[in-house]
Amino acid sequence: MDFNQLVEEIVARVAAKIEAESAPVAAQVDSGKPKLLILTQEHGTLCHQMLESPRLAEYYQTECALLxxxxxxxxxYEAVILFGLDLELMGRLSGGLCETPASRLAQKALLLGKKVFVPQETVELLKYADSAPAAYYQHLYGQLTLLQQAGMTICPLGNLEEAILSGECAPAVKPPAPVEVIQVPTAAPAAPAASGDCARIDKRIVTERDVNAVYKRGMTTVYVCQKAIITDLAREYAQARGVEIVRD
Structure with a gap:
């Protein structure tokens, strides 16, 4: 085979390869099936798993917004599959300040009443469920709850295809426990401001440091407001040193 024949053979093979790869795309465009949109800020194996899902391909034409x-x-589009709900994107969507291409599309999908499916494994907030301070986690979880009420469905990746096809998904995200307010037995209903062996702590959250400061001043009774939150360490410190905490 001379050089010219070799070139012709290479060109022919490349042309055949291009034609073979473009044929499914053309067929997909003309499929007439309902469409699903994969929305992600970066490519990854999880989104490709949905993009190339044979089960979804039976009923839907799946496309990628990034492409x-x-x-x-x-x-x-009938629905959107959102990958990568990090804290920034969650905050943008819940606050309505969507300035990036991905957040604007996600926001518009919710505004149009589209169903938005999110794999639980890609929700960043849930990774901090066991480490974040309860009050702060609960605050951020409120943003996630708002998005769910607006039409966002969060479920494990393994159940995502079934959720999309059936329209049903059992709750997969356990809400955080409410912040516990420690009830300390009260003595007298009324209390002086701060006199003798008594002191008052006018703070929303009473910590061990607050009780320690009172104890060092020789006080044996501390008055706090009725709705004050007393931390476990503060309560244990007070009990160990005979300091009575009274709500008024």
């Missing part, structure tokens, strides 16, 4: 440079007509 379309986020130039998508959301009105033509």
């Amino acid at each position: 379309q440079d986020y130039q998508c007509a959301l009105e033509s």
Whole structure:
């Protein structure tokens, strides 16, 4: 085979490869099936798993917003699969300040009443369920709850196909326990401000440091407001040293 024949053979093989790879795309465009949009800020194996899902392909035409440079007509899609709900994106969506291409598309999907499915494994907040301070986690979880009430469905990746096809998904995200307010037995209903062996702590959250400061001043009774939150360490410190905490 001379050089010219070799070149022709290479060109022919490349042309055949391009034609073979583009044929499924053309068929997909003309499928007439309802459309699903994969919305992600970066490519990853999880989103490709949904994009190439044979089960979803039986019923839907699945497309990727990133491959379309986020130039998508959301009105033509039945639902959106959102990958990568990090804290920043969650805050943007819940606050309505969507300035990035991905957040704007996600916001528009919710505004149009589209179903937005999110794999639980890609929700960043849930990774901090066991380490974040309870009050702060509960505050951020309120943002996630707002998005769920707006039409966002969060479920494990393994159940995602079934949720999309059936429209049903059992709750997968356990809400945080409410912040516990420690009830300390009260003595007298009324209390002086701070006199003799008594002191008052006018703080929303009473800590061990607060009780320690009172104890060092020789006080044996501390008055706090009725709705004050007393930390476990503060309560244990007070009990160990005979300091009575009274709500008024």
